[in-house]
Amino acid sequence: MKKLVAVAAAVACASLALVGCAKKDSASAGKDASNKLVVWSFTDELNGMITKYFQEDARFKGKYEVEYSLTPTDQFPNKLDPVLASGSGCPDVFALEDAFVRKYVESGLLLDLTDVYNEIKDKMIAYPAEVGTYNGKVYGLSWQVTPGAVFYRRSLAKKYLGTDDPAEVQKYLANWDKFLETAETLKTKSNGNCYIVSSTGDLFKPFTSGRKDPWVVNGKLVIDQKAIDYMEMCKTLKDRGLEGRVNQWSEGWFAGMKGVLADEAGNAKEVFSYFLPTWGLHYVLKTNAPETSGDWAMCAGPVGYRWGGTWVGAWAKTKNPNAAKELIKYVATDDTFLESWARDTGDVVSNAKVVEKVKDTFSEPFLGGQNHYAEFAEMAKTVNGKLSQGTDQAIEGLFGEATGAYVNGEKSLDQALADFKEQCAAQLSLGE
Numbered sequence: 001m002k003k004l005v006a007v008a009a010a011v012a013c014a015s016l017a018l019v020g021c022a023k024k025d026s027a028s029a030g031k032d033a034s035n036k037l038v039v040w041s042f043t044d045e046l047n048g049m050i051t052k053y054f055q056e057d058a059r060f061k062g063k064y065e066v067e068y069s070l071t072p073t074d075q076f077p078n079k080l081d082p083v084l085a086s087g088s089g090c091p092d093v094f095a096l097e098d099a100f101v102r103k104y105v106e107s108g109l110l111l112d113l114t115d116v117y118n119e120i121k122d123k124m125i126a127y128p129a130e131v132g133t134y135n136g137k138v139y140g141l142s143w144q145v146t147p148g149a150v151f152y153r154r155s156l157a158k159k160y161l162g163t164d165d166p167a168e169v170q171k172y173l174a175n176w177d178k179f180l181e182t183a184e185t186l187k188t189k190s191n192g193n194c195y196i197v198s199s200t201g202d203l204f205k206p207f208t209s210g211r212k213d214p215w216v217v218n219g220k221l222v223i224d225q226k227a228i229d230y231m232e233m234c235k236t237l238k239d240r241g242l243e244g245r246v247n248q249w250s251e252g253w254f255a256g257m258k259g260v261l262a263d264e265a266g267n268a269k270e271v272f273s274y275f276l277p278t279w280g281l282h283y284v285l286k287t288n289a290p291e292t293s294g295d296w297a298m299c300a301g302p303v304g305y306r307w308g309g310t311w312v313g314a315w316a317k318t319k320n321p322n323a324a325k326e327l328i329k330y331v332a333t334d335d336t337f338l339e340s341w342a343r344d345t346g347d348v349v350s351n352a353k354v355v356e357k358v359k360d361t362f363s364e365p366f367l368g369g370q371n372h373y374a375e376f377a378e379m380a381k382t383v384n385g386k387l388s389q390g391t392d393q394a395i396e397g398l399f400g401e402a403t404g405a406y407v408n409g410e411k412s413l414d415q416a417l418a419d420f421k422e423q424c425a426a427q428l429s430l431g432e
Contacts, residue, residue, distance in 0.1 A: 035063065035064050035065055035323070036064070036065045036066075036067065036320070037064055037065070037066050037067070037092045037093055037320060037323055037324060037327060038066075038067045038069075038090075038091040038092045038093075039066055039067065039068050039069070039091060039092065039093045039094065039327075040068075040069045040071065040076075040079070040080065040091040040093075040094040040095070041068070041069070041070055041071075041076075041094065041095035042070070042071055042072060042073040042075075042076040042095060042097060043070075043073075043095055043310055044070060045310070046068075046095050046310075046312070046331065047068050047070065049143075049331045049337075049341070050066050050068065050327070050331075051066075051068075053331075053337050053340065053341070054327065054330050054331065054337070057330075057336075057337070060326075060330070064323055064327070066327075069091070073097055076097070077100050077103075080094060080104075084107070084109050084315070090315045090317070090318070091315060092314055092315060092318040092319075092320055092323070092324050093312060093313070093314045093315075093318075093324050093327055093328060094312070094313060094314070094315075095310050095311070095312055096140055096310070096311040096312070096313055097308075097309075097310060097311075098131075098146075098307075098308045098309045098310070098311075099393055100393065101131060101132070101140055101311045101313075101388075102131065102134075102388050102389055102390040102392065103390040103393075104139075104140070104313060105131075105132055105133075105134045105139045105140050105313070105390070106134050106389070106390040107390075108316070109315065109316050110139040110140065110313045110314065110315070110316055111139070111313065111314035111315060111316050111318060111321055111324060111325070112137050112138070112139065112316075113132075113138045113139060113140070113141060113313070113314070113325065113328065114137045114138045115325075116138070116141070116325050116328065116329050116333075117129055117138040117141065119329075120329070120333045123333075123335075123351055123352055123353040124333060124350055124351060124352060125145050125350050125351075125352050125355070125380050125381070126385065127145065127306065127380070127383040127384065127385030128141065128142035128144075128145060128309065128311070128332075128350045128385065129141060129385070130384070130385030130386045130388075131309075131311065131385040131388045132311055132313070139313055140311035140312065140313040141311060141312060141313075141328055141329075141332035141333065141350075142309055142310060142311045142312070142332055142350055143310075143312075143331050143332045143333075143338060143341065143347075143349055143350055144278070144309055144310065144347050144348060144349055144350055145278070145306070145309070145348050145349070145350050145376070145380040145383070146277040146278045146279060146306050146307055146308045146309040146348070147277060147278065147304065147305070147306050147348075147376050147379035147380040147382075147383050148205060148206065148209075148275060148276060148277040148278075148280075148301075148304075148305040148306060148307050148379070149275075149276065149277070149298040149299065149300060149301060149375065149376065149379060150173055150273050150274070150275055150298065150299055150300070150301035151273060151274045151275075151276055151280070151281070151285060151296055151297070151298045152169060152272055152273040152274075152296065152297060152298070152299070153259075153270075153271075153272060153273070153292070153295055153296060154294075154295050154296060154297050154368060155295050156186075156194060156270055156272050157169050157272070157297070159189075160185065160186050160189045160190060160194060160272075161182070161185070164297060164368075166297050166298065166299045166370065166375075167299075169297070169299050170299040170300060170301075172185075173273075173299060173301045173302055174302065175302050175303075176229070176233065176302050176303075178302070179196070179301075179302050180233070180236065180237075180242075182196060183195075183196035183237065183240075183242040183243075184240070184242065186242075186272055187240075187241065187242055190270065192241060193267075193268070193269055193270055194269070194270040194271075194272055195242060195243050195244045195256075195261075195269060195270070195271050195272065196237075196242055196243065196272050196273060197237075197243050197244065197271065197272070197273060197274065197275070198243065198244035198246050198252065198253050198255075198256035198261060198271045198274070199243065199244060199245075199246050199247055199248045199250075199252075199253050200233070200234040200237055200238065200243050200407070201247060201248035202248065202274060202275040202276075203230060203233060203234065203275060204230060204396075204400075205275065205277075205305045205306070205307045206275055206301065206302060206303050206305045207226050207227070207229060207230035207233070207303075208224075208226060208227060208230065208305075208387075208396075209303060209304065209305030209306060209383070209384065209387070210226045210303045210305070211224035211226045211227065211387055212224055212225075212226075213387075214386075214387045214388070214389050214392075215389060215391060215392060215395045215396075216389055216391055216395075216430060219430070219431075220430065220431055220432055221395075221421060221424050221425075221430040221431065221432055223417065223420075223421075227399065228413075228417070230403070231402075231403050231406055231407070231413065231416070232413075234403060234406075234407045235406060235407050235413075238407055244256055244261055244263075244269060244271060245263075246261075254288045254289075256269075256271030256274075257271070257274065257284075257285060257288055257289035257292065258288070258289045258291065258292065259271075259289075259292065275301065275305075276307070277306065277307035277308055278347075278348050278376055279308060280307075281298075281364070281366065281367075281372060282346065285366065286366055293365060293366045294365060294366065294367075294368050295368070296366060296367050296368065297367050297368055297370050298367060298370065298372060298375055299375075300375070300378070300379055300382075303382075304379055304381075304382030304383050304384075305383065306380075306383045306385070312327075312328050312331060312332055313328070314328060332350065333350075333351060334351075335351060335353060335354055338350075338351045338354045339354045339357060339358060342354060342355075342358050342373075343358060343361075346362070346373070348373060348376045348377065348380065355373075355377045355380075356377075358373070359371075359373050359374040359377045360374060361373075362374065391428060391430075394427070394428055395424060395428065395430075398420055398423045398424060398427070399420060401420075401423075402416040402417065402419060402420035403416070405419075
């Protein structure tokens with residue numbers, strides 16, 4: 001809530017503060033202000049893009065001086081908000097994480113990138129720009145897409161479903177009814193020892209990505225049926241003993257990946273699957289369960305969804321708007337760069353032209369040789385980026401509390417929803 005208030009304050013005072021920011025930036029720009037860009041980020045990926053690709057590209061080599069600053073993700077908004085609010089020490093270009101990108105897109109403090117997007121939109125996957133669009137104008141672009149999948153253990157699929165073929169396993173997870181049926185099948189065939197997921201938290205992004213409406217419409221809170229369906233699914237899975245009853249990112253959650261999850265009595269339990277996005281393969285499964293390499297595969301699951309990602313935007317009053325746009329256009333859309341980036345890192349990029357060119361060249365040993373890139377490329381096509389709003393993080397925090405109270409039997413569904421609405425009204429001034 002404090003972050004939201006900070007941005008509101010920034011909008012109110014921006015017109016008074018911009019002159020001060022421009023003066024300070026001009027003083028620090030050195031002898032040729034037009035060639036300098038100050039870039040802030042919470043990820044070193046952007047620094048690598050600039051130093052190893054952009055500044056080494058023959059088209060841009062020697063053209064710009066870039067001053068780069070890295071701040072941890074959890075501290076980044078607290079660093080960015082004050083300078084935007086005060087108008088002093090503003091960076092030209094900055095990275096924006098999925099959790100808070102919309103806060104800034106909606107703030108009125110970002111440079112309009114609509115002209116850049118109109119030049120390249122025909123070759124781009126749609127949803128990243130949808131996330132970066134507000135009131136018909138584009139304020140943020142991303143070099144990547146982060147669609148989500150279901151990652152499952154091949155050995156358990158063979159043991160309980162008779163196949164580990166992704167196309168066949170997808171049939172068992174094709175929709176939420178099939179998902180629940182398969183959860184029951186796993187429980188029955190394993191004598192209660194195999195859970196379909198270790199945590200119901202894994203289902204939050206998939207369910208809420210399937211909503212018809214965002215959380216707020218015309219200033220009013222909207223509780224889409226998919227959000228209620230999520231609460232009901234969590235309750236059902238827990239009451240029927242179909243999930244591991246651990247929290248996401250907890251020790252138990254990671255234990256399930258490694259095949260060493262135990263229940264309260266110390267009995268060994270198996271976890272069939274995890275709902276994770278693109279980065280979940282490389283930075284969650286691979287890093288935390290390397291001993292299970294080769295025993296995983298992936299499929300689309302019940303619904304297309306996304307989770308995470310990084311956008312790039314610029315300060316509305318940067319003294320170098322053309323340079324800022326050139327850098328953003330390069331890292332988020334450039335064919336040559338993104339092809340190199342995709343091949344060098346395995347990142348699923350937002351340029352559909354590049355994706356089509358490289359998607360069939362990948363084979364992932366961790367997934368038993370499956371081409372994860374081609375699978376993710378298809379999944380990205382179903383993602384809806386129009387649901388994202390600046391208030392999502394605050395609302396979803398309150399919704400998570402309501403869901404927990406219902407699932408744990410502390411409140412009825414009606415009471416949990418009523419209290420959720422009351423909290424949104426009191427804390428975020430959102431009525432029905």
